[in-house]
Amino acid sequence: MIRCSGLSEHILLLLKGFNRAFGSKRNKFGTILSAKELHGYYTPVSIVEWVRQKLVFVIRPRLEAALPCGAVFAPGLHIPTRFFQVINHGVSENLMNEIRNVMKEFFEMSDDYKQNLYSEDPTKKCKLITSDQRYPNQKPYLWRDALRHPCRPLEPWQQFWPEKPTNYRECVGNCTIEVKKLASRILGLIGEGLGLQAGYFDNELTESMLLSASYYPPCPEPSLTLGLPKHADPNIVTILLQNDVYGLQVLKDGNWIGVDPLPNAFVVNCGYELQIISNGRLKSVQHRVITNSSNARITAAFFVAPLEGAIIEPAKALTNQIHPPLFKSVKSKDFLTQYYASSDTVLQYFKA
Numbered sequence: 330m331i332r333c334s335g336l337s338e339h340i341l342l343l344l345k346g347f348n349r350a351f352g353s354k355r356n357k358f359g360t361i362l363s364a365k366e367l368h369g370y371y372t373p374v375s376i377v378e379w380v381r382q383k384l385v386f387v388i389r390p391r392l393e394a395a396l397p398c399g400a401v402f403a404p405g406l407h408i409p410t411r412f413f414q415v416i417n418h419g420v421s422e423n424l425m426n427e428i429r430n431v432m433k434e435f436f437e438m439s440d441d442y443k444q445n446l447y448s449e450d451p452t453k454k455c456k457l458i459t460s461d462q463r464y465p466n467q468k469p470y471l472w473r474d475a476l477r478h479p480c481r482p483l484e485p486w487q488q489f490w491p492e493k494p495t496n497y498r499e500c501v502g503n504c505t506i507e508v509k510k511l512a513s514r515i516l517g518l519i520g521e522g523l524g525l526q527a528g529y530f531d532n533e534l535t536e537s538m539l540l541s542a543s544y545y546p547p548c549p550e551p552s553l554t555l556g557l558p559k560h561a562d563p564n565i566v567t568i569l570l571q572n573d574v575y576g577l578q579v580l581k582d583g584n585w586i587g588v589d590p591l592p593n594a595f596v597v598n599c600g601y602e603l604q605i606i607s608n609g610r611l612k613s614v615q616h617r618v619i620t621n622s623s624n625a626r627i628t629a630a631f632f633v634a635p636l637e638g639a640i641i642e643p644a645k646a647l648t649n650q651i652h653p654p655l656f657k658s659v660k661s662k663d664f665l666t667q668y669y670a671s672s673d674t675v676l677q678y679f680k681a
């Protein structure tokens with residue numbers, strides 16, 4: 330029987346047993362662990378108080394190119410590594426609330442129901458996973474349940490989505506359509522900023538989408554856990570819906586920077602495959618999720634991704650004698666296989 334990250338005696342004892350091995354400090358947003366602490370799991374190291382800064386660009390009405398997004402991705406400019414949030418993005422507030430509610434209802438359903446969706450089979454595409462099962466082998470302890478399934482193309486997959494809550498399929502289906510439109514607009518701007526032909530991404534490069542909905546319950550020992558460890562996403566772009574609970578952090582110059590939830594905003598970040606296509610001009614940023622002891626955090630990450638057979642390679646328009654391709658061509662499917670084998674070092678395998 331799974332017990333989805335809800336506290337079991339076992340976990341509580343285990344956590345207490347480690348006696349704050351991270352030795353980390355809290356600020357009002359939860360526990361901040363330094364990069365060094367995370368590399369040396371369980372090794373008490375000096376405490377570094379990370380100052381929380383904003384690393385957030387808000388794209389104002391209708392994502393127009395003249396506004397901050399346009400500036401960030403303007404042609405010819407050095408394009409910095411960025412996470413940004415979009416507001417006024419065209420996805421209705423109602424739909425955003427509905428998806429938050431449906432995810433909350435799903436994760437709060439009985440374990441008996443969720444048991445049917447739970448799987449540890451890495452080849453299974455629609456499944457619920459939980460960190461509970463893997464205690465105590467995780468370093469650090471992860472404190473998250475996640476429901477993952479493809480949501481595009483819709484037809485073959487929708488039948489495997491949860492049947493309950495009863496509006497789950499309709500709500501996620503509608504949200505998928507809207508998020509895809511938003512992703513196309515953002516990628517249109519990114520393409521423009523990179524100097525690519527219009528519609529560069531409107532094809533098999535963005536035809537697939539995976540939903541990963543995460544539930545981070547309150548954790549009695551946030552200093553010993555993470556919701557998600559440090560990682561960078563593999564795909565083209567990720568569009569993330571958060572509830573109002575803080576937890577996402579981005580690694581910038583060795584510091585973890587908090588990404589404040591803005592009401593009804595989506596967080597957008599680029600993945601390694603976009604890094605390859607942009608020939609290194611865009612970077613897939615490392616991020617992680619911290620836990621807190623008082624509020625459940627719920628997010629829905631839509632990973633916009635290529636079809637399995639799509640070829641990922643630096644765009645021809647971005648390479649020449651002065652800027653040779655930095656990466657080899659690779660089928661998206663093979664790239665992902667390598668990512669899941671060694672996510673931190675995956676790009677090294679495809680260096681030209």
Ligand SMILES: O=C(O)CCC(=O)C(=O)O
Nearest residue numbers: 541543562577618628630
């Ligand atoms: O839940 C979050 O805030 C981030 C999720 C995430 O980074 C991921 O699923 O890759």
Ligand SMILES: [Fe+2]
Nearest residue numbers: 560561562616
């Ligand atoms: Fe991520």
